[in-house]
Amino acid sequence: xxxxxxxxxxxxxxxxxxxxxxxxxxxxxxxxxxxxxxxxxxxxxxxxxxxxxxxxxxxxxxxxxxxxxxxxxxxxxxxxxxxxxxxxxxxxxxxxxxxxxxxxxxxxxxxxxxxxxxxxxxxxxxxxxxxxxxxxxxxxxxxxxxxxxxxxxxxxxxxxxxxxxxxx
Numbered sequence: 001x002x003x004x005x006x007x008x009x010x011x012x013x014x015x016x017x018x019x020x021x022x023x024x025x026x027x028x029x030x031x032x033x034x035x036x037x038x039x040x041x042x043x044x045x046x047x048x049x050x051x052x053x054x055x056x057x058x059x060x061x062x063x064x065x066x067x068x069x070x071x072x073x074x075x076x077x078x079x080x081x082x083x084x085x086x087x088x089x090x091x092x093x094x095x096x097x098x099x100x101x102x103x104x105x106x107x108x109x110x111x112x113x114x115x116x117x118x119x120x121x122x123x124x125x126x127x128x129x130x131x132x133x134x135x136x137x138x139x140x141x142x143x144x145x146x147x148x149x150x151x152x153x154x155x156x157x158x159x160x161x162x163x164x165x166x167x168x
Contacts, residue, residue: 003126007073010119014066014090017116018059025055065090072123084124091120 029051031037036044068083079087098113 003123004073004076006119006126007069007123010116010123011066011070011073013116013119014062014069018062018066021062022055022059025051025058029055062090069120069123079124087120087124091117091124094120 029048032044032051033048037047038044039047065086068079068086071083072079078084094113094117098110098117101109101113
């Protein structure tokens with residue numbers, strides 16, 4: 001009941017984060033380029049270009065994670081394989097960014113990262129019981145504990161393996 005709305009919310013917020021991260025890094029690259037800043041003798045053009053490329057790559061990563069969450073919301077099935085790995089890695093990234101946000105930026109940003117971490121984990125965990133189609137017929141309940149089978153056959157003779165095939 002709550003799975004689909006949570007997956008939709010995660011997808012929307014991850015798409016917004018993808019756009020925000022890409023724009024932030026692009027602006028930072030432009031600022032470095034315009035002010036001709038350097039850090040420890042690094043080339044300002046290389047710093048500007050690496051900031052822009054990093055923003056695009058990280059934005060695409062968040063967009064891909066959002067696409068996986070969107071597919072989970074549309075299909076109402078758990079993520080599998082590479083999609084599950086992407087969502088797990090997004091949860092880890094949000095946890096690490098939350099720790100950095102607490103110490104560097106402030107409590108509201110920390111709270112946002114931890115809420116996103118919780119929502120991503122909720123998307124991953126709420127689908128665990130839904131591995132396959134539900135059985136059409138209920139299975140018979142066992143009537144009691146079964147006794148272990150004896151190592152002898154029905155006629156009382158010991159059970160042996162069939163003879164191995166031989167070659168002529």
